[in-house]
Amino acid sequence: MHTMWKGSISFGLVNIPVKLHAAIEDKDIKFRSLHKKCHTPIKYEKVCPNCEMEISNDEIVKAYEYTKGKYVVIEEEDFxxxxxxxxxxxxxxxxxxxxxxxxxxxxxxxxxxxPNDGGVKAYALLRKALQETEKVGIAKIMIRSKEQLAVIRVYDNTLVMETIHYPDEVRKANDVPNVPSVNEVLKKELDTAILLIDQLTSQFEPEKYKDEYRESVLTLIEAKRTGDETVRQETKDKPNNVMDLMAALQASIDRTKPEKLEQKEGKTIKKRKTVTRTKINA
Structure with missing residues (x-):
């Protein structure tokens, strides 16, 4: 399992060297955007609308917009x-x-x-203490240039760190529109709802829940693949430098042909006039 971060957990005078590993795997199906005509992947270019030109990553800086159209630029050395x-x-x-x-x-x-090197005993101590007290630890950690608030708990005999939102990141429920403030529910309706909940109550078994839509999409993709309903990106033959040179030479020759023809026809006409004059003089 890939190590994302190395550090230590401390509580009181206890210090536990640990490694951090992602516990969640992104199972979303990723789709590419293709040009419908030739099935070529679409590029998303970074363009400055003011300069009307494409820019590279080293020309981009990070800034905070403190008011409309005004920014404070933060340099990489600041971060x-x-x-x-x-x-x-x-x-x-x-x-x-x-x-x-x-x-x-x-x-x-x-x-x-x-646990990292030398941290096995302290790791086991914290795990056992959390299990016995049925408590979780509230901690702070820096991950990817952001200070995270976190919960440290035990899951399946392993310490798990759950990052949690700060209070100011959670919007107030009171701001949600059209929420009824008074419970105007008939007792008969409530009793029926509670009966239904009781009938559907069971132990939580996460294995029995599946992402049926994702499985359907994967089945569709496989059916199209095996049914030869695939497409290929159209490719253009790369121009050969020799052919380019020949084409350029031929184009140059073709371009000069009318001029030479005009010059040749002009000389012929001039020569005929000279011969005619000579005969007249004779």
Whole structure:
């Protein structure tokens, strides 16, 4: 499993060297955009609309738009300085709380934590302590130039770090429009709804849930592939330099033909006039 980050977890005087691994695998089906006519992949070029020209990555800078049309440019060395100040910080557990105190809306992304060299004993100690107390740790970590708030918990005998949103990143539920504030529900309707919920209540078994749409798309793709319903990108023959040279030479010859013909016809007419005059003089 690929290591994304190396560092340590600390709580009190305990320090645990760890490695970070992505726990989630993106299973989305990726599609390419092709030109319908020739099935060539479409390019998405970076163009400056003001200069009306394509630009390269080294001509692009990052900036914060503090008001409409006005920006503060942040140079790469500015980011490098900030990253350097933060990179040596350990994942410090700030608090221990019950996981039921955290609403699922805060959870973002999951990572597995494995012990690094010399960290096996301390890793096992933290895992056991979390299991016995039924608590999770609240910590901070720097990932890809962003300070993340995180939860450290136990999952299937492995420490897992779940990044969570900061409170100011979660929009207020009160801002959602058209939400009824008063429960005007008949008791008979409520009893029926509760009965239905009870009948559908079971143990959570994640293996029984599948992404049926993704499986249908994959089945469709395979059916088209095996049924020879595939397309190929049209390719143009690359011009041969020798042929290009010959074509250029031939074009030059063709271009000069009318001029030479005119010059030749002019000389012939002039010669005929001279002969005619000679005969007259004779």
């Amino acid at each position: 490098a300085k900030l990253d350097k100040e933060m990179e040596d910080r350990a994942v410090e557990i700030l608090d221990f709380v019950k996981i039921t105190d955290i609403d699922p809306i805060y959870f973002n992304r999951s990572y597995y934590l494995s």
